[in-house]
Amino acid sequence: MGSRPTSAARTPNRLSGTTPLYSAVKQMILDRIANGAWAPGHRVPSENELVAELGLSRMTINRALRELAIEGTLRRVQGLGTFVAEAKSSTGLVEIRAVIDTITERGNRYSASMVINEEERATPDVAEELEIGLAQPVFHTIIVHCENDLPVQLEDRYVNPALAPHYFEQDLTAITPDQFLAQRIGLTEAEHAIDAVLPANWEAKLLGVGRNEPCLLVRRRAFSGKKVATAARLLMPSGRLNIHSRMHIKL
Amino acid sequence: MGSRPTSAARTPNRLSGTTPLYSAVKQMILDRIANGAWAPGHRVPSENELVAELGLSRMTINRALRELAIEGTLRRVQGLGTFVAEAKSSTGLVEIRAVIDTITERGNRYSASMVINEEERATPDVAEELEIGLAQPVFHTIIVHCENDLPVQLEDRYVNPALAPHYFEQDLTAITPDQFLAQRIGLTEAEHAIDAVLPANWEAKLLGVGRNEPCLLVRRRAFSGKKVATAARLLMPSGRLNIHSRMHIKL
C-alpha cells in the first residue's frame, strides 16, 4: 500500500497478481480486529483519515468499509462514523437443500413416486397455511423421494392454483415441485421451520420405517410477492438425509 | 434515470429521498429477470452498453452488477460477460440461534443449571470430534437451558483446553459457552448437523420429557483456524424451541 501516487503522473498501484487495494484494506482492518487492537464498539478511523493514512482514494477506502459492513464486521452510521460490530455469538446458518441435489451430488440414483395428485378443497388448516379462503380449490401432491430406491423424504404439498395454474401439467417425479415453482413463478421468499416428530401410520408405511423412528420435519412455505404459492411438509427419517453445513463466522 | 448529465455542468442526479441510481439499476435488472425477459443463462448487456443505454457512469453500473453478482443473481466472467445465474432451487438457509437470544427475545426468563463441569480424558469418540489425541485432557460441561424454568435445551459440550484454558473460570450459567468462546477465542468457522432422535434415559430425565418424545439434535463444532475449539450436542424436545427462518430467495 505504500506507493502514494502523485497527482498527475500515475504510478502503477498494483503489481501483476497483487491483491486489490480495497481487499488489502479489508484485511488490514480484519487483522486489527482479530489481534484485539480494535475491540467491538471501537470507532474505526473515518474514510478521510484512512485516505490520509494509507494514501488511497476515498472510493477505495469506501468500498473496503462498505463491504465489511455488508459482511457484518462493521456498522456504519451516516454522520456518526464506522464502528466494529459486536461479536456475533456463533449462531449458524444451515442450508436446506433440494433432495435431488443432495442425492445426485452423492452420486446416487434419484427416483420419485407420486402417491397423491389431485385438486381438493382447502380444509381450515390448509386454508390458513396458504392464506386463502376456506374450501377454495387447491392442488395437493404427495411424493416419496428415493435414493437408490430407498425412501428418504416424504413430501406433502399444497399449491395455490391462482399462482400456479399449470402445476399439474408438469411431470413432478422428474423435476422437484420446488424447482418447477421457482422457475415458473417468481418465488421471492421462503419460510422454514424444523421440528422432530414421530411419523403417522401412513407416513411410516410410505417411508418404510417403524412408528418409533424419529423423523425430521421441515415445514416450508414459499411466497410470490405477498401471496403464499405453496406450503409443504418434508418428512425425513433420521439418518437418511442429513441437514448440515459448514460456514465462516463473520467476526 | 432519465436525466443524462452533460459533461461539464452537472445536473443533480438524485431528487431528495430518491433511491440511489445503482439501486434502481439493480431493480431494473431484477425486474427483467422476474418477468422472463432475461432467462437464466441470458447474457446481460455489458457495462459499456448499459452506460450508453442508461446514461450513467460505468462505476455506477459496475456497482449494480457487482452487487447482484455477490447476491447470487448474476455470474460475471472477466473477458466474457455478465450472465443471469441459473435458478436456485428454493434451497433455504435456516439460522441456528443461541438459546438465550431466542428466549430473551420472546420476553421470557432464561436460566441454566450446570449438570457436569469437569476435566476428563478424551474417549475415542471425543478425540475424533475434537481432532486431538486419545486420552488428552478435555473440558466437559453439560448444561440444561431453561425458559421460565422449563427445560428447552440440553447442551453436552467438549472443549479443547489448548484453545480455551480459561473455560472453567467463567460462570457458564450466566453466559452461553458459545458466546464466551466466540469472544475469548477467535472462532472462525462452524459446522452444523441437524437430526431427529429419541432421547436417552438420562437425557429424557434432565429435560423432563418421556423417552418417546422426539427431539431435535443439533451437532455443532466450532473452529479456531484449523483446530476444533469445541464440539457440542444440543438436544431440544420437539415443540419447545423452534428452528425457523424467513428469507429472501435470491432469484
Next chain:
DNA sequence: TAGTGGTCTAGACCACTCG
C-alpha cells in the same frame, strides 16, 4: 458548522477471453 458516510462521475490502466 464541521465532520461523517452515501453516492456519482469521467477517465484511466489492467487482466482476461475470444476470434
Next chain:
DNA sequence: GAGTGGTCTAGACCACTAA
C-alpha cells in the same frame, strides 16, 4: 486486437449527526 469485467483515482454533491 477488440471487447469484457476488475480496479483505482480525484473531485464533487448530498443527507445526516453532532456540538
